Amino acid sequence: DVKVTQSSRYLVKRTGEKVFLECVQDMDHENMFWYRQDPGLGLRLIYFSYDVKMKEKGDIPEGYSVSREKKERFSLILESASTNQTSMYLCASSSPGPTNEAFFGQGTRLTVV
Amino acid sequence: DAKTTQPNSMESNEEEPVHLPCNHSTISGTDYIHWYRQLPSQGPEYVIHGLTSNVNNRMASLAIAEDRKSSTLILHRATLRDAAVYYCILRSITSGTYKYIFGTGTRLKVLA
Numbered sequence: 001d002v003k004v005t006q007s008s009r010y011l012v013k014r015t016g017e018k019v020f021l022e023c024v025q026d027m028d029h030e031n032m033f034w035y036r037q038d039p040g041l042g043l044r045l046i047y048f049s050y051d052v053k054m055k056e057k058g059d060i061p062e063g064y065s066v067s068r069e070k071k072e073r074f075s076l077i078l079e080s081a082s083t084n085q086t087s088m089y090l091c092a093s094s095s096p097g098p099t100n101e102a103f104f105g106q107g108t109r110l111t112v113v
Numbered sequence: 114d115a116k117t118t119q120p121n122s123m124e125s126n127e128e129e130p131v132h133l134p135c136n137h138s139t140i141s142g143t144d145y146i147h148w149y150r151q152l153p154s155q156g157p158e159y160v161i162h163g164l165t166s167n168v169n170n171r172m173a174s175l176a177i178a179e180d181r182k183s184s185t186l187i188l189h190r191a192t193l194r195d196a197a198v199y200y201c202i203l204r205s206i207t208s209g210t211y212k213y214i215f216g217t218g219t220r221l222k223v224l225a
Binding site: 033035043045050056058094101102104 | 149154155162164200206210211212214216
């Protein structure tokens with residue numbers, strides 16, 4: 001069974017902390033994505049990566065960075081967490097091409113206090 | 114980037130067909146239309162996709178308007194397990210990579 005695994009389902013961090021959200025996929029996918037999901041706003045793309053060490057900004061990259069040192073792992077980094085980054089974070093992966101489906105992880109509910 | 118517009122919510126009775134509409138008036142010729150759904154406490158999952166022609170699979174059917182500015186996801190017989198948020202997405206190419214552009218989705222409520 002194909003799988004995208006996010007390291008934590010729930011996370012509570014303090015304002016100003018550096019936060020790492022980890023995502024691992026076992027499908028040898030080139031493309032990986034990070035989204036955040038907020039009520040009334042749907043899923044918004046933060047960053048995506050189309051290959052190892054390659055990344056592109058999505059629609060809301062401010063306050064975030066990413067790292068992709070290995071093909072199977074894509075990390076989202078909050079350099080200095082703030083309360084407005086409290087959200088559900090979803091990781092996804094897919095093969096390149098317009099017809100390929102994306103596979104999503106279960107999500108990480110991050111609360112910044 | 115092209116955007117999609119969907120109704121916030123819809124209701125359906127169990128065992129009846131459901132037609133979920135989506136507008137994407139700024140779609141470009143290379144954009145594929147995908148539909149995903151998100152069950153409670155889960156990540157989104159793929160339902161169906163298409164480019165120009167109508168498509169059927171075991172989960173649903175996708176009807177695409179001739180001008181491609183709108184599409185409709187059809188669930189032929191809604192069940193309680195189909196209660197979810199349904200997202201109409203354009204798989205759009207940027208810098209040589211296809212990314213997924215989500216809208217806000219339609220929350221489908223299925224009544225027993």
